[in-house]
Amino acid sequence: AQTVTQSQPEMSVQEAETVTLSCTYDTSESNYYLFWYKQPPSRQMILVIRQEAYKQQNATENRFSVNFQKAAKSFSLKISDSQLGDTAMYFCAFMRPVGTYKYIFGTGTRLKVLA
């Protein structure tokens, strides 16, 4: 069974600084998708970034980028120029496009951006 591990329950970063959130996963599959979702206090989950395992190039969305290390099964999220609005829970998720397209989520990292 696939598992997703986020080893940092809480993190903080100064506004305008850079922070990296860690995620590791376990799977025997070669084709899968990885995601980072953000959950602000409003409770609504929002997709931050997505990575297809077959793509070697790391995904980037504005200030958000990932470091995808397939062999190491690592998928970290880097937030550059942190903003107060980035304060939220961040969840790493795994999905394999076979059978049931079930998303497996990690336990989350609570990020606080400090003014």
Added chain:
Amino acid sequence: GAGVSQSPSNKVTEKGKDVELRCDPISGHTALYWYRQRLGQGLEFLIYFQGNSAPDKSGLPSDRFSAERTGESVSTLTIQRTQQEDSAVYLCASSLGQVTPLHFGNGTRLTVT
């Protein structure tokens, strides 16, 4: 257009009562998921609907939990004889297809007293 809508947003119920939670997915989204999020925890998969295929119910924690979806429209999650450990936020998400991004609702916060 409208996003995923869940109702009620909050529900307080007494132990032993039945509750029904509703999810209106985005129009045209064939896939629909229910997740449970206990306080300070990650998301726990409950059930997945994809079009007219048989749902994946592998995440339902007990036979007190059931869910239905008619076609590609509204889904209801029913919890019978609620217990205190059922207290959580229940999140619904839908997606256009099988590998397209999930769109989440704001969830229903269930409190069992």
